[in-house]
Amino acid sequence: MPVNFNVIDIQHIDAAWLQQKEILLDVLRLDKMHEIVSGNKWFKLKYYLRQAKANNKTTIATFGGAWSNHIIATAFAAKEAGLKSVGIIRGEKPAILSETLQLALTYGMELLYVTREQYRHKEALIRTFTNEDWFWVNEGGIGSLGVKGASEILTLTDRSRYTHIIAAVGTGTMLAGLILSSTKSQQIIGINSMKGNTALEEQVLKLLPANAQNNFTIFHNYHFGGYGKHPPQLIDFINNTYNQHQLPLDIVYTSKTFFAIKDLAEKTFFKPASKILMIHSGGLQGNKSLPPQVLAF
Numbered sequence: 001m002p003v004n005f006n007v008i009d010i011q012h013i014d015a016a017w018l019q020q021k022e023i024l025l026d027v028l029r030l031d032k033m034h035e036i037v038s039g040n041k042w043f044k045l046k047y048y049l050r051q052a053k054a055n056n057k058t059t060i061a062t063f064g065g066a067w068s069n070h071i072i073a074t075a076f077a078a079k080e081a082g083l084k085s086v087g088i089i090r091g092e093k094p095a096i097l098s099e100t101l102q103l104a105l106t107y108g109m110e111l112l113y114v115t116r117e118q119y120r121h122k123e124a125l126i127r128t129f130t131n132e133d134w135f136w137v138n139e140g141g142i143g144s145l146g147v148k149g150a151s152e153i154l155t156l157t158d159r160s161r162y163t164h165i166i167a168a169v170g171t172g173t174m175l176a177g178l179i180l181s182s183t184k185s186q187q188i189i190g191i192n193s194m195k196g197n198t199a200l201e202e203q204v205l206k207l208l209p210a211n212a213q214n215n216f217t218i219f220h221n222y223h224f225g226g227y228g229k230h231p232p233q234l235i236d237f238i239n240n241t242y243n244q245h246q247l248p249l250d251i252v253y254t255s256k257t258f259f260a261i262k263d264l265a266e267k268t269f270f271k272p273a274s275k276i277l278m279i280h281s282g283g284l285q286g287n288k289s290l291p292p293q294v295l296a297f
């Protein structure tokens with residue numbers, strides 16, 4: 001299935017908790033771009049792939065865990081671009097590969113497993129690979145080319161309609177791209193999917209040009225226990241949201257973001273007449289890490 005940039009799907013959400021506060025919520029369904037490589041990773045990779053080709057590299061090399069959206073997106077995007085790919089995977093090779101890793105293999109990615117200790121020291125690890133024709137992409141696609149790609153997300157929409165743009169935050173690369181492509185009067189809100197990463201604001205600022213506007217806020221209290229943690233309360237929330245709105249959310253990022261929007265709305269964070277655009281950044285493939293039947297979709 002090809003990646004489809006043309007079907008831009010904006011889902012309007014109808015709910016009492018929005019009506020009561022007189023606010024509007026639309027969701028930009030980047031998850032619908034592709035079944036596997038949905039969402040922001042594709043945007044973040046776009047200019048790295050171009051750079052690799054411009055530099056005559058043959059192979060994209062990058063990092064990730066067993067359920068990484070970035071690994072699967074890189075494997076697919078490199079293949080589409082006619083490049084080889086190598087995934088440096090955190091931890092011992094498991095007896096049974098995750099669906100993410102199995103699929104990465106079918107997209108032609110070569111998987112190399114390193115210990116968690118080695119994984120922590122990526123610069124040293126990179127130096128052990130002396131392959132001149134490899135182009136290294138940071139874990140999660142963090143970096144200015146990633147920001148450039150992510151800045152194209154909002155161009156898909158009638159973005160001037162919205163007072164608030166809200167998205168999940170991992171490395172902050174997507175948020176930086178959204179800030180770059182927003183107007184001064186818009187509020188860009190990031191929901192941190194990690195616990196205790198308080199350096200995130202600084203990280204986002206570092207990814208932006210020095211003269212960029214500073215119209216963003218990051219909330220740090222919607223991590224549900226930490227990165228990748230998905231307690232029963234979150235699973236129930238995902239299932240309820242799906243049943244009410246037919247909106248599938250992922251357990252790592254977008255569910256926490258949608259939850260945050262509802263919570264902030266109920267706490268009257270948004271003024272009446274606010275128009276919110278949530279970026280559904282994809283990541284649904286990671287839900288396959290759950291046992292079957294846990295989710296309603």
Ligand SMILES: *Cc1c(COP(=O)(O)O)cnc(C)c1O
Pocket residue numbers: 039040041069070140168169170171172173174175250253254281282283284
């Ligand atoms: C990686 C990812 C994010 C986080 O993006 P960053 O640019 O790293 O902040 C958000 N949502 C989904 C679904 C992702 O896969």
